[in-house]
Amino acid sequence: MSEPMSAPVVSPQAPAQKTPRFSLDNRYIAPAFITCILLAGHLSFGILESYQKTLLAIATSIGLELVLGRIFFHKWVHPASAYISGISVGILVRSPAFWPYALCSAISITSKYVLRVKGRHIWNPSNFGISVMLFLAAETVATLSIQWGNYLLPMLVIWALGSVIICRLRRFHITGIYVASFITFAFIRSWMTGSPWQSEIAPITGPMYQLFIFFMITDPKTTVRSKRGQCLVVFLVAVVEMVLRLDQIVYAPFYALFVVGPTAMLVEIWLDSRRANATNRTVAQ
Amino acid sequence: MTGNRIARAVLILFFIGLLATPFVIKRFSARREADRSKFEAKTALARHGFYLEEVSQAAGINFVHQSPKLDPKLDPIMPEVASMGASVSIVDFDRDGWPDIYVTNSAIGSKNALYRNMHDGTFKDVAGQLGIADVNQPGTGVSTGAVWGDYDNDGYEDLFLIKWGRPELFHNDQGRGFTRVTDQAGLSPWINANTAIWLDYDGDGLLDLFVGGYYSEDIDLWHLTTTRIMPESFEYAKNGGRKYLFHNLGNGKFEELSAKVGISSRRWALAAAAADLRGTGHPDLFVANDYGVSELYFNDGKRFHEVGEQTGIGFAPKSGMNAAFGDILNQGRYAVYVSNISEDGILIQGNNLWMPKEGTTGDAVKYHNLARDFGVELGGWSFGAQFGDLNNDGTLDLFLTNGYISLDRNRSYWYDFSKVAGGNSTIIGDAKNWPAFEGRSLSGYQTKRVWLNDGAGKFVDVAQAVGATDTYDGRSVALVDLWNRGVLDVVVANQNGPLLLYKNTVAPQNEWIEFELEGTSSSHGGSNRSAIGAQVTLFWNGQQQVQEVSGGSGFAAQNDRRLHFGLGQNPHIERAIIRWPSGKVQTIDQPAVNQLHKMKEPA
Numbered sequence A: 001m002s003e004p005m006s007a008p009v010v011s012p013q014a015p016a017q018k019t020p021r022f023s024l025d026n027r028y029i030a031p032a033f034i035t036c037i038l039l040a041g042h043l044s045f046g047i048l049e050s051y052q053k054t055l056l057a058i059a060t061s062i063g064l065e066l067v068l069g070r071i072f073f074h075k076w077v078h079p080a081s082a083y084i085s086g087i088s089v090g091i092l093v094r095s096p097a098f099w100p101y102a103l104c105s106a107i108s109i110t111s112k113y114v115l116r117v118k119g120r121h122i123w124n125p126s127n128f129g130i131s132v133m134l135f136l137a138a139e140t141v142a143t144l145s146i147q148w149g150n151y152l153l154p155m156l157v158i159w160a161l162g163s164v165i166i167c168r169l170r171r172f173h174i175t176g177i178y179v180a181s182f183i184t185f186a187f188i189r190s191w192m193t194g195s196p197w198q199s200e201i202a203p204i205t206g207p208m209y210q211l212f213i214f215f216m217i218t219d220p221k222t223t224v225r226s227k228r229g230q231c232l233v234v235f236l237v238a239v240v241e242m243v244l245r246l247d248q249i250v251y252a253p254f255y256a257l258f259v260v261g262p263t264a265m266l267v268e269i270w271l272d273s274r275r276a277n278a279t280n281r282t283v284a285q
Numbered sequence B: 001m002t003g004n005r006i007a008r009a010v011l012i013l014f015f016i017g018l019l020a021t022p023f024v025i026k027r028f029s030a031r032r033e034a035d036r037s038k039f040e041a042k043t044a045l046a047r048h049g050f051y052l053e054e055v056s057q058a059a060g061i062n063f064v065h066q067s068p069k070l071d072p073k074l075d076p077i078m079p080e081v082a083s084m085g086a087s088v089s090i091v092d093f094d095r096d097g098w099p100d101i102y103v104t105n106s107a108i109g110s111k112n113a114l115y116r117n118m119h120d121g122t123f124k125d126v127a128g129q130l131g132i133a134d135v136n137q138p139g140t141g142v143s144t145g146a147v148w149g150d151y152d153n154d155g156y157e158d159l160f161l162i163k164w165g166r167p168e169l170f171h172n173d174q175g176r177g178f179t180r181v182t183d184q185a186g187l188s189p190w191i192n193a194n195t196a197i198w199l200d201y202d203g204d205g206l207l208d209l210f211v212g213g214y215y216s217e218d219i220d221l222w223h224l225t226t227t228r229i230m231p232e233s234f235e236y237a238k239n240g241g242r243k244y245l246f247h248n249l250g251n252g253k254f255e256e257l258s259a260k261v262g263i264s265s266r267r268w269a270l271a272a273a274a275a276d277l278r279g280t281g282h283p284d285l286f287v288a289n290d291y292g293v294s295e296l297y298f299n300d301g302k303r304f305h306e307v308g309e310q311t312g313i314g315f316a317p318k319s320g321m322n323a324a325f326g327d328i329l330n331q332g333r334y335a336v337y338v339s340n341i342s343e344d345g346i347l348i349q350g351n352n353l354w355m356p357k358e359g360t361t362g363d364a365v366k367y368h369n370l371a372r373d374f375g376v377e378l379g380g381w382s383f384g385a386q387f388g389d390l391n392n393d394g395t396l397d398l399f400l401t402n403g404y405i406s407l408d409r410n411r412s413y414w415y416d417f418s419k420v421a422g423g424n425s426t427i428i429g430d431a432k433n434w435p436a437f438e439g440r441s442l443s444g445y446q447t448k449r450v451w452l453n454d455g456a457g458k459f460v461d462v463a464q465a466v467g468a469t470d471t472y473d474g475r476s477v478a479l480v481d482l483w484n485r486g487v488l489d490v491v492v493a494n495q496n497g498p499l500l501l502y503k504n505t506v507a508p509q510n511e512w513i514e515f516e517l518e519g520t521s522s523s524h525g526g527s528n529r530s531a532i533g534a535q536v537t538l539f540w541n542g543q544q545q546v547q548e549v550s551g552g553s554g555f556a557a558q559n560d561r562r563l564h565f566g567l568g569q570n571p572h573i574e575r576a577i578i579r580w581p582s583g584k585v586q587t588i589d590q591p592a593v594n595q596l597h598k599m600k601e602p603a
Helices: A026-045 A051-073 A080-092 A099-114 A125-136 A152-168 A172-193 A197-205 A207-216 A227-246 A252-284 B002-033 B041-048 B072-081 B414-421
Strands: B050-054 B088-091 B100-103 B113-117 B123-125 B141-149 B158-165 B168-172 B178-180 B191-199 B208-215 B243-248 B254-256 B268-275 B284-290 B295-299 B304-306 B324-326 B335-338 B352-356 B367-369 B382-388 B397-402 B408-412 B449-453 B459-461 B474-480 B489-494 B500-506 B511-518 B535-540 B543-548 B563-568 B573-579 B585-589 B596-600
Touching (some): A026 A080, A026 A152, A026 A207, A080 A099, A080 A207, A099 A125, A152 A207, A172 A207, A207 A252, A227 A252, B088 B474, B088 B489, B324 B382
Antiparallel strands (some): B050 B500, B113 B123, B208 B243, B208 B268, B243 B254, B335 B352, B449 B459, B474 B489, B489 B500, B535 B543, B573 B585
């Protein structure tokens, strides 16, 4: 979720790839948005069990990004991306202990530097970090997220603000396709399982999903480049999530993105590589 | 290039180290976590100083709780909405000096039981004979708890029956029977409550009654007009039942004063307990709420002031199901234990152990949650818990029940639960939107926790090693020295399960002392006869421990009113100071050990 809007600026190796549509100001939009969500949530519902845990997640994230960026890219990396990763971990991870917040942030950021293919990291950092924590530390960590009181108003505000920002960043199609797919599949699941359709729709009305649909699945660094490809990938995320939900996997969306996102990236990298080889051959001829 | 390669290799190692961290932490914490050795009495006695033996059958008790069957509209999720009602409270109703046991049943037509202590290790159910068995009749709701207090100061403990339905007050006719006095008392006609406690909030020598509603009081769970009865939020719900403070007028009547004295919450109360947390002489009130934050009310003797946020306990919303006080560090201050829900990988709320922060006292007292540091955080889907010195070593231990709904072992409702719990209020709030249970379990078949206190801030779970091995859906726990042996036995009421009697055997070298207090209420003041709210501070071997006579604590439970102190080996007691609810202070120098001291409030 961390790099959706700011990645071109903050990526350790990104400046040369900066696309014109991301202005300098855009890198502050996502951090500002997620900070607003956090503050609004806390001031209205007191969502932060402790400031310290969230600050720990943010500090770990930014600190590690700066250190690793300095070591591997010989520069001070802009902290906006790491800030979003940290704050997302701070909101999504639920644990009575402190260490999971630091560890999740550390895994998220480090994964960007370790799990790379042809110079691109292929997992969304927070998605990777949270999924790994849920796999490995299930007895200490959960993300069942109901921190915003199950009320409509905060969701409407987030949807409205998020939509405007996502539109500005020309990524609304990703969110839109996902939401439409989720709702369609919810009705199909309801028909298949006999559960009330309201219960199948329920997850997307909760706060966890707002971070997922506005930050994680739209991350430019870990989504494919073509618009059509993005639509296909996010649809596939919804398909895999549907399958996982039929198997009653509680964290189906995280795991679906965990599987589909990198797979799509690898396919794109492979296609790019083939294209580059073909071009090289043509030039050589 | 070489430098880069080395850096990259180090980075990969670092990454692997991060991934391995949860395993390392798990291994490390498992070492000090629990004694999971199989129960063997001799070993348990040698290693932990006590063991528990389940003796209900031998004691003549074969009570099995039955859950209510509510309106058919709730059939798909009946196991969830009808998941409470089992309770246990201790009373010496006939003043024969031997504690008796009262347990509730919750199916329409089912009978509650009052087990009279026969002094020979057995009990006999006399509820029917005394008129307090058949209290779950159609149209009146069902029992969910009971608390005992001598509201008219005649020397005999009276019974307030908590119900989803019509609450009942029974007058104890000198231990020979009970008379229903609900109508004369002026109680509310219908309350869907799981908790009530006796307390003398205004110090007038008469016991008042706090009742915490769960479902809204305008709902008849057997005749629903709507299925919109569920909480509007999993963590911020304020559409539960109202609260009641029935002020005892002294003529057999009560006046409902909650709004007037500052209690207006509509959170979903599940547990309440009162104790003087600030040394003011007035009982403060702690309410653990399901679907939200706990509430703490400071009592100035006339009004209550909600100070949850001010004191630090009112921020993190969880699923509070228990409220118990204990001076766990022997420093003359109470910690508060609140149970919540923890399910691996799904919902890790963790139980709360609210400890007063050092350097904060009186109105400025602040609490922080040290459950993790003390090792009493994770139980499961936890319900009732009580503090008590189970091995008489001089520190308070903690008995915790766990387990919510045990049906099909191989199929879980958690996925469906998590779907709805995170959804919008219009979805979660309507029972018809909840997927059907279809025989699945929800945090079922869970083991209990018996946490032994080392006195220095660490508890270790020894439940399996000392014989608390059941996996019923535990709800209510009460501690009591059932056979006047100077040890605390444990009585556990299970939802849809048997009443369990864990008889305690303690290493004989550990000594003890007990106090039975009786107030002397009169027109000139004095304390309620039950002495609820009286505090005993015991000073021995250079340490002190405070305990208070309670009018109800834990989850739907009431411990024995007698106060039990373990003393360890070769104790030298300096003194015991009794502070009566009237404010009188009585000092007993060097009271004898290994005996029960019956103390009457001085005139």
